[in-house]
Amino acid sequence: MLTLYYAPGTCALATHLALEYSGADYEAKRIDFKAEQQRQPEFLKINPKGRVPALVTDRGVLTENTALLQYIAQSFPAAQLAPLDDPFLMAKVNEFNGYLASTVHVAHAHKGRGYRWVDAADTASQDAMKKKVTQNMADCFTLIEEKYLKGPWVLGERFSTADLYLYTLAGWLEGDGVDVKRFPKVADHMQRMDAQPQVRKVLAAQKAA
Amino acid sequence: MLTLYYAPGTCALATHLALEYSGADYEAKRIDFKAEQQRQPEFLKINPKGRVPALVTDRGVLTENTALLQYIAQSFPAAQLAPLDDPFLMAKVNEFNGYLASTVHVAHAHKGRGYRWVDAADTASQDAMKKKVTQNMADCFTLIEEKYLKGPWVLGERFSTADLYLYTLAGWLEGDGVDVKRFPKVADHMQRMDAQPQVRKVLAAQKAA
Numbered sequence: 001m002l003t004l005y006y007a008p009g010t011c012a013l014a015t016h017l018a019l020e021y022s023g024a025d026y027e028a029k030r031i032d033f034k035a036e037q038q039r040q041p042e043f044l045k046i047n048p049k050g051r052v053p054a055l056v057t058d059r060g061v062l063t064e065n066t067a068l069l070q071y072i073a074q075s076f077p078a079a080q081l082a083p084l085d086d087p088f089l090m091a092k093v094n095e096f097n098g099y100l101a102s103t104v105h106v107a108h109a110h111k112g113r114g115y116r117w118v119d120a121a122d123t124a125s126q127d128a129m130k131k132k133v134t135q136n137m138a139d140c141f142t143l144i145e146e147k148y149l150k151g152p153w154v155l156g157e158r159f160s161t162a163d164l165y166l167y168t169l170a171g172w173l174e175g176d177g178v179d180v181k182r183f184p185k186v187a188d189h190m191q192r193m194d195a196q197p198q199v200r201k202v203l204a205a206q207k208a209a
Numbered sequence: 210m211l212t213l214y215y216a217p218g219t220c221a222l223a224t225h226l227a228l229e230y231s232g233a234d235y236e237a238k239r240i241d242f243k244a245e246q247q248r249q250p251e252f253l254k255i256n257p258k259g260r261v262p263a264l265v266t267d268r269g270v271l272t273e274n275t276a277l278l279q280y281i282a283q284s285f286p287a288a289q290l291a292p293l294d295d296p297f298l299m300a301k302v303n304e305f306n307g308y309l310a311s312t313v314h315v316a317h318a319h320k321g322r323g324y325r326w327v328d329a330a331d332t333a334s335q336d337a338m339k340k341k342v343t344q345n346m347a348d349c350f351t352l353i354e355e356k357y358l359k360g361p362w363v364l365g366e367r368f369s370t371a372d373l374y375l376y377t378l379a380g381w382l383e384g385d386g387v388d389v390k391r392f393p394k395v396a397d398h399m400q401r402m403d404a405q406p407q408v409r410k411v412l413a414a415q416k417a418a
Contacts, residue, residue, distance in 0.1 A: 048356045049308075059297045064311070066275055067303035074296035087283035088268045094276035099258075102273070102311040110326045117319045117326070117345070118337040125334040128327040136326070147257045 002026040003056040005046065007033045008206045011105055012053035014165040015068040016206070020198045021164070022076035030209040066097045069161035081161050089155065096154055096162040104144075104169050107136040108176060134177035141173065145183040152192060167193040211235040212265040214255065216242045217415045220314055221262035223377040224277040225415070227370055229407045231285035239418040275306045278370035290370050298364065305363055305371040313353075313378050316345040317385060343386035350382065354392040361401060376402040 002024055006012035010033070019026045031037045031052055038050045047054035047063055055062045055071070062068055070093075073082035083089035109116070111133040114126030144166070148154070154162035170190050173180045180187045193199050211233055215221035219242070228235045240246045240261055247259045256263035256272055264271045264280070271277055279302075282291035292298035318325070320342040323335030353375070357363065363371035379399050382389050389396045402408050 048352060057297060062297070062300045062304055064304045064307035066307040066311075067300045070303055071296050071300035074299065087280050088266060088271070090283065091271045091276045091280035094279055095271055095273045098273035098275040098307075098310060101307060102275075102315065106311065106315050107326075117316075118334070118341055122337050125327070125337040128331050128334040132327055143257060 001058075004028045005031050005043070005054040005056075006052050006206070007031045007038070008209075010052055011065055011165075011168055013171075013202070013206070014065050014161075014168040015053040015055065015072070016202050017164040017168070017199060018069050018072040018081060018161055020202050021081060022072045022079045024072065024076055028205065028209070030206070064101070065165060066094065066101050069097060069165060070094070073161055081159075083155070083158065083160065089158075092155060093160050093162045096148055097165050099140075099144075099148070100165050100169050104137070104140045107133065107140055108169070108172050110136070111176060137173060137176045138178045138182070141170070141178065141180075141183050141186055145185050149185050149189065151185045152188065154189075163189070163193065167199070210267075213237045214240050214252070214263040214265075215261050215415070216240045216247070217418075219261055220274055220310075220374075220377055222380075222411070222415070223274050223370075223374040224262040224264065224281070225411050226373040226377070226408060227278050227281040227290060229411050230290060230373070231281045231288045233281065233285055237414065237418070239415070273310070274374060275303065275310050278306060278374060279303070282370055290368075292364070292367065292369065298367075301364060302369050302371045305357055306374050308349075308353075308357070309374050309378050313346070313349045316342065316349055317378070317381050319345070320385060346382060346385045347387045347391070350379070350387065350389075350392050350395055354394050358394050358398065360394045361397065363398075372398070372402065376408070 002019065004016055004019060004026060006016050006028055007030065016028055031043060037043055044050055046061055049063060053065060053068060055068055062071055070082060074084055077084060082093055110129040114129040118125040150156040153159050154166055167190060170180060170186055180190060211228065213225055213228060213235060215225050215237055216239065225237055240252060246252055247261065253259055255270055258272060262274060262277060264277055271280055279291060283293055286293060291302055319338040323338040327334040359365040362368050363375055376399060379389060379395055389399060
């Protein structure tokens with residue numbers, strides 16, 4: 001049994017979706033970010049980073065979407081969530097997921113989490129960061145549209161964890177002031193994902209929790 | 210034949226080291242960041258992100274250290290650079306490398322690359338970011354020291370790509386105003402890595418290029 005800690009609206013959706021697609025026996029536990037539950041001692045014992053996703057396995061806790069997505073793909077190979085035996089294609093998945101984690105997510109985080117990188121009282125600098133989020137997210141998705149998303153799925157005809165993670169971060173575009181229609185392949189990808197039963201199930205479960 | 214594009218002092222060192230440890234037949238090509246060669250059309254054809262590392266393979270170009278480290282480990286399994294067949298341990302490597310890429314490297318980048326996240330002319334906000342870099346890097350390495358680096362290597366007795374990447378980013382601490390001696394396990398790790406012949410060879414090659 002795997003236990004996922006998540007919060008709605010966060011990047012933990014990618015791992016939540018991977019668990020659902022994998023066929024794994026798992027439980028999803030919601031962390032209340034408004035009550036700052038992720039910073040409470042009880043949760044910090046599970047994940048000292050104070051973040052989600054965190055996945056409790058029978059061998060210990062794992063964090064970071066890039067690691068979790070491959071862990072789930074590798075643990076449940078029948079679901080064919082990653083090209084595990086093809087080092088080059090696997091690297092294409094990890095390259096895509098790595099860009100989402102270290103560039104796209106970081107670009108987005110400057111909207112609401114600017115206090116991470118300047119003094120918490122320096123609201124002027126945090127406001128300055130917020131102002132650039134729309135442009136940065138648009139630039140990131142221009143690159144994704146033009147260079148990395150082959151279509152219909154990230155790798156082309158083959159579905160993978162990169163699709164789960166892309167769907168998760170593309171869902172932030174509207175709130176970041178970027179119209180997804182500017183990116184036809186990303187918009188098509190989002191529609192395809194919205195229609196998947198696994199996606200509907202996970203979003204409904206998060207909403208009901 | 211693999212061709213690595215790198216610049217000295219950048220995170221591309223991690224992938225350069227992995228190539229050296231792997232026994233691969235590779236060539237390392239230096240990109241001149243001072244001349245902004247990474248933003249020239251010729252390089253953007255290789256890596257549209259305008260960054261290093263970029264690895265040219267016979268099937269195409271790969272980027273992102275997290276992807277490249279696993280690609281090299283998987284392509285040259287005899288070098289035993291990653292626990293490829295153990296999904297949990299592999300996830301521990303990817304969790305560690307993912308944290309370095311999406312949190313530690315990003316914390317460091319706010320010293321010299323603040324223009325990424327605010328208007329390029331807004332030097333006040335960029336100065337405000339610079340001021341927090343020492344604290345953020347110290348916080349990151351406190352977490353690494355206390356929770357993730359088992360010692361002597363990241364996974365414990367087993368050497369992996371996580372050691373190459375940790376060594377690369379720990380090398381930035383001094384310039385970021387953090388004394389590595391505050392972190393005994395990290396300091397010991399750095400000394401062990403400094404003594405490795407592969408590390409000496411790569412650093413000498415980068416210096417001579």
